[in-house]
Amino acid sequence: MRGKFITFEGIDGAGKTTHMDALEQTLRAQGREVVRTREPGGTPLAEKLRGLFLHDAMDPLTETLLVFAGRRDHLTQVIEPALARGAWVICDRFTDATFAYQGGGRGFDLTVLNTLEQWVQGERQPDLTFLFDLPPAIAAQRLAAARQPDRFEAQDQAFFTKVREAYLARQQAQPARFALIQADQAPEAVGKQIGRVLADKGWA
Ligand code: TYD
Numbered sequence: 001m002r003g004k005f006i007t008f009e010g011i012d013g014a015g016k017t018t019h020m021d022a023l024e025q026t027l028r029a030q031g032r033e034v035v036r037t038r039e040p041g042g043t044p045l046a047e048k049l050r051g052l053f054l055h056d057a058m059d060p061l062t063e064t065l066l067v068f069a070g071r072r073d074h075l076t077q078v079i080e081p082a083l084a085r086g087a088w089v090i091c092d093r094f095t096d097a098t099f100a101y102q103g104g105g106r107g108f109d110l111t112v113l114n115t116l117e118q119w120v121q122g123e124r125q126p127d128l129t130f131l132f133d134l135p136p137a138i139a140a141q142r143l144a145a146a147r148q149p150d151r152f153e154a155q156d157q158a159f160f161t162k163v164r165e166a167y168l169a170r171q172q173a174q175p176a177r178f179a180l181i182q183a184d185q186a187p188e189a190v191g192k193q194i195g196r197v198l199a200d201k202g203w204a
Contacts, residue, residue: 005079010132011160011167038092045073131168
């Protein structure tokens with residue numbers, strides 16, 4: 001089977017990492033080449049932009065242009081070549097995060113986001129996107145136990161409510177691409193939801 005492009009999305013504190021690790025292991029155990037990557041970032045240039053994006057104050061247009069600039073580099077240097085040779089790409093966040101955080105959270109113009117998406121990606125979209133959905137109050141409790149917050153993690157619950165709604169709007173607009181995961185459950189239960197999605201597709 002040729003590789004697929006799988007992305008993981010959700011508000012900060014949704015608990016994606018454990019499940020990305022598990023999927024990577026499952027695919028590798030099947031003998032597949034896996035490219036594990038993330039956004040913002042994924043190339044030396046895009047990782048430099050990530051540092052600016054997460055920690056320096058800037059207006060929403062600058063924020064949006066930076067994240068799409070990094071995405072362009074990531075697509076041309078890493079994602080497209082990997083898919084072309086048949087590898088599986090597992091990416092922590094992608095363009096849905098821009099619609100959710102810059103569009104929903106910051107209130108940035110969605111028509112501009114649509115144009116940038118088209119410019120930067122052409123027809124490229126993930127084959128499957130796991131959207132980890134949970135109430136922002138639960139995500140905030142999980143984050144409080146974690147590390148020093150970046151510019152986004154430091155936002156209040158009203159911000160994350162808007163981000164969550166924008167993610168769900170994106171999922172409702174493109175239901176075939178998304179798998180909606182109830183992420184307020186225990187890790188084992190979340191893992192089972194993911195396993196069912198992959199089994200339904202015949203991928204794992
Ligand atoms: P995240 O995956 O949470 O990194 P980490 O777990 O290492 O903190 O992503 C970093 C932050 O960037 C996250 O708060 C969401 C935000 N973000 C955007 O605002 N727009 C985007 O397009 C992307 C990809 C991420």
